[in-house]
Amino acid sequence: MAVEKRVLNCINCPMGCEITAEIKDGIIEKIAGNNCQRGEVYTREEITAPKRMLTSTVRIRDGVLPLLPVVSVRALPKEKVMECAAFLRQVIVKAPVRAGDVVAANILGLGVDIAASRDMDSRHAQKV
Amino acid sequence: MGEIYDIIIVGGGPAGLSAAYSAWENGAERILILERDREVGGILQQCIHNGFGLHHFKEELTGPGYARRCWKLIEDKKAVTVMVDTMVLEVREDKTVLAVNPKWGVMELRAKAVILTMGCRERTRGAIRIPGYRPAGIYTAGAAQRMVNMEGYLPGKKIVILGSGDIGLIMARRMSLEGCKVQAVLEICPYSNGLTRNMVQCLQDYDIPLYLSHTIVNIKGRGRVAGITAAKVDEKMQPIPGTEFDIDCDTLLLSVGLIPENELSRELGLELHPLTGGPVVDQHRETSISGIFAAGNVVHVHDLVDFVSDEAGIAGKFAALLAKDQLPELRDDIPIQAGDGVRTCVPQHIRRGARGETVRLFMRVRRPMRKVRLEIRDSETLLVSRMLPVAKPSEMIAVDLPAEKAEAVHGGLEVTVREEV
Numbered sequence: 030m031a032v033e034k035r036v037l038n039c040i041n042c043p044m045g046c047e048i049t050a051e052i053k054d055g056i057i058e059k060i061a062g063n064n065c066q067r068g069e070v071y072t073r074e075e076i077t078a079p080k081r082m083l084t085s086t087v088r089i090r091d092g093v094l095p096l097l098p099v100v101s102v103r104a105l106p107k108e109k110v111m112e113c114a115a116f117l118r119q120v121i122v123k124a125p126v127r128a129g130d131v132v133a134a135n136i137l138g139l140g141v142d143i144a145a146s147r148d149m150d151s152r153h154a155q156k157v
Numbered sequence: 158m159g160e161i162y163d164i165i166i167v168g169g170g171p172a173g174l175s176a177a178y179s180a181w182e183n184g185a186e187r188i189l190i191l192e193r194d195r196e197v198g199g200i201l202q203q204c205i206h207n208g209f210g211l212h213h214f215k216e217e218l219t220g221p222g223y224a225r226r227c228w229k230l231i232e233d234k235k236a237v238t239v240m241v242d243t244m245v246l247e248v249r250e251d252k253t254v255l256a257v258n259p260k261w262g263v264m265e266l267r268a269k270a271v272i273l274t275m276g277c278r279e280r281t282r283g284a285i286r287i288p289g290y291r292p293a294g295i296y297t298a299g300a301a302q303r304m305v306n307m308e309g310y311l312p313g314k315k316i317v318i319l320g321s322g323d324i325g326l327i328m329a330r331r332m333s334l335e336g337c338k339v340q341a342v343l344e345i346c347p348y349s350n351g352l353t354r355n356m357v358q359c360l361q362d363y364d365i366p367l368y369l370s371h372t373i374v375n376i377k378g379r380g381r382v383a384g385i386t387a388a389k390v391d392e393k394m395q396p397i398p399g400t401e402f403d404i405d406c407d408t409l410l411l412s413v414g415l416i417p418e419n420e421l422s423r424e425l426g427l428e429l430h431p432l433t434g435g436p437v438v439d440q441h442r443e444t445s446i447s448g449i450f451a452a453g454n455v456v457h458v459h460d461l462v463d464f465v466s467d468e469a470g471i472a473g474k475f476a477a478l479l480a481k482d483q484l485p486e487l488r489d490d491i492p493i494q495a496g497d498g499v500r501t502c503v504p505q506h507i508r509r510g511a512r513g514e515t516v517r518l519f520m521r522v523r524r525p526m527r528k529v530r531l532e533i534r535d536s537e538t539l540l541v542s543r544m545l546p547v548a549k550p551s552e553m554i555a556v557d558l559p560a561e562k563a564e565a566v567h568g569g570l571e572v573t574v575r576e577e578v
Contacts, residue, residue: 037357038353038356038357038361039353040353040354040357040358044546044547045353045356045547064546081358081362082207083334084205084206084207084219085205085334085335086205086305086306086309088309093195094307094308094309095308095309096306096307096308096309098205098219098220098221098306099205100205100207100219100222107362110334110362111333111334114334114335115336118335118336128221128222128225146205146219146220146221146222147202147219147221147222147224147225148225
């Protein structure tokens with residue numbers, strides 16, 4: 030089987046090394062272009078199981094704002110991020126909400142919760 | 158309202174909140190934050206993405222999360238009062254602040270020190286003069302960010318973004334996550350102006366093409382944006398005839414730079430720096446008028462909020478010392494010149510006191526470089542020399558000048574960043 034070459038930009042520091050990985054039969058055979066160990070670790074994870082944090086919003090009823098910002102408590106598999114974002118477009122919560130409250134537990138069965146990233150008071154309970 | 162505050166802080170964003178906390182830590186007793194929005198936190202409330210706080214709080218936070226952390230540090234402090242929905246109309250040389258809000262009407266407030274933390278605003282279409290009609294569907298990236306993340310509207314479905322600064326890149330991802338199609342990001346410079354991390358996670362992840370050395374030469378559509386014409390630019394950033402091509406879109410987002418918001422500073426008569434667009438400050442972040450301090454994006458646009466908090470911490474500390482009459486007496490004034498390779502350096506001068514203190518310099522380079530040597534020298538000696546593997550205009554460099562060296566400076570200081578040969 031042919032050797033596949035993949036070129037990545039490392040994101041660990043401002044250097045932004047351009048790293049080339051050679052993959053044969055799904056196995057990484059060679060990593061070049063990185064200037065430190067972190068580049069290698071990053072390349073391995075990016076090739077075998079890339080992960081991303083997801084931040085988005087969900088609708089909130091009775092909130093001082095119509096939207097509540099949310100964040101995944103851990104990184105999600107990269108290929109599931111769009112599906113998770115689409116799922117969150119259907120979620121509606123009710124104010125008040127505290128930062129850290131879970132708005133979607135175990136999203137799409139991936140074992141990661143989505144939580145509010147700020148407090149949101151009810152607009153009916155606003156102080157004068 | 159006859160009370161005299163120790164410190165009045167103009168603006169309750171990350172700089173204002175961090176300045177208030179530092180002022181409290183350093184013994185200021187009556188601190189007032191004036192914020193024009195309905196809540197504190199500033200622009201962070203609409204920056205719902207994460208990546209904030211790694212330096213300052215040693216933890217990765219979202220924008221609202223970072224704002225909340227800053228607020229929690231001062232929330233229960235009796236010394237700190239916050240007025241929201243409050244617009245500052247004027248700051249005077251005698252540290253009187255004229256402000257207005259719906260509850261109290263027009264107020265004349267007095268303080269021993271004032272800290273300016275008004276932040277910055279976005280450059281608009283007018284600032285970059287794109288030809289074409291004036292259809293609906295053209296927004297600054299930050300305005301679109303507020304609509305999408307806080308107000309619940311999508312500005313359009315098919316998007317082109319001009320400018321590869323971080324806000325533009327973040328919005329490319331954000332619009333994609335909300336189901337929009339981002340057609341392209343265009344950048345007039347031959348290099349990206351955003352963090353590598355954002356290039357990878359906001360563009361590459363979503364297969365969004367980035368056109369470097371390209372700009373927009375025409376916006377099509379009368380009632381609504383119907384597309385744009387892009388063209389390649391030469392080394393002088395002038396469009397090259399014959400390279401034009403059309404991109405279909407209904408919305409154009411502009412991420413073409415930020416300008417420190419200094420209307421109040423200008424009226425007050427503060428000396429402003431022509432390149433940073435903010436007040437000229439000394440190492441305490443005191444401006445050209447005694448007792449008026451400034452910190453954060455109002456002084457120079459930062460790329461990391463963490464550095465904004467650090468800088469506001471300096472302003473808060475020395476404003477507190479001034480309010481308590483404990484600011485060390487300052488002797489001579491040492492200018493800091495941005496030399497070879499360096500576009501701007503803050504502070505612009507050091508006022509040497511009786512007691513030495515470490516001086517932190519924040520600088521931006523003129524162009525991307527690899528393997529550079531950063532040097533700080535006075536008229537006689539080399540004081541600091543550091544190798545940096547990489548230097549980019551989009552990433553601010555922070556360097557400390559140790560107290561004993563700052564103490565012994567002869568004449569002026571010059572900072573240079575040169576490629577190693």
